[in-house]
Amino acid sequence: MNNISKSILVTTAVLMILLLSNGLLLAKSSEESAIKANYVLKEDGKSPQIVTIWKSSEFLAVSFDTHQVVGVWQNWNSSNPTFYQVYPNDEFRIEFSRMESQQQVTLMKQLKELVGQSRLLERKAFEETTIKNLHLSTVEEGPEVAQLLRSWANFSTYDYADIGDNEAIPELATLIHQGFVPNF
Template sequence: MLQTNKLLNLAAIVCFLALSLSSLALAQPKSIAKKAEFVVTSGNQSSVISVWLVDDTLAFSPQGTQQIALWHLWKTDHPSFYQVYPEVGYRIEFDRLTSQETLKMLDELKLLINGHDFVDQMDIDGKQFELSSLESGQSIETAVAKWRSYQTFDYADIGDNEADPVLGKLIQQGFVRTL
């Protein structure tokens, strides 16, 4: 009888632990990690843009460029704007005033997102956006995390770093200004 009670108590403890751990796993927020490609058509011309959505980070890149426009805390009133250069592992943070120039672009990108998903089609300022591909998963999250870990330069301090040949080249490229 004593042996049976010990087994029942042990079984109860194991069940309790299993339920507790599964509750914790379910309570953890799932990361949103998606990359969408949109065909953007305006008049007779079409192009492709890539858009990344990972939790509090939203980024986009036009076809044919390695430059990536990235907003951290994109849902807030004052998101941080970065120009990311993956080929050299740098990113430039723009001050709030310069970031204001990108708010129209950010507002347009926000229209392409419905909750945690991308819309299939959208017309924005005479441009038609049509979802052409969608990826999700850890590789998307890893890529964005890597961009966020790049060496960061403040745009206002770039003049102090002109001796860096890579940074000098990046300064001349400018940043992504429009969808």
């Protein structure tokens, strides 16, 4: 092989490596992003609390003050989203697909008003029986937030209707003995 052929071969190899690495960079940059927003909730007659909301194209989630229990709607933009209570510390979730309370419907509507558009609202007041004021406190955005939401979908899943039949599972036994009542 002469020097010109070797040079062409090396140049071609370098170009292929550059193109492949740029392709990988482009693939990484097209990863889905998600948003995590903390709001301060002030409600008449109550102490302020932190409401955390996560949003991606597939998931909409909310937690009040702690992240021990997170309410998650999968396929939240569809006409029939699936609702879960996720227990991140214990890595399981409970599916409520056959149940829907008026409280869940109202909460979903309020969340969509806050984060459902292209940008987050900085302030929002909801007037029901009491006035609830929400103020945006912090925002985190990126593929790490999206990965967290996707990880919750891989947790062990139990149907709410079957919880009583699973008392041998320690986490569910605790919920049963506490008089488990949905938080959302």
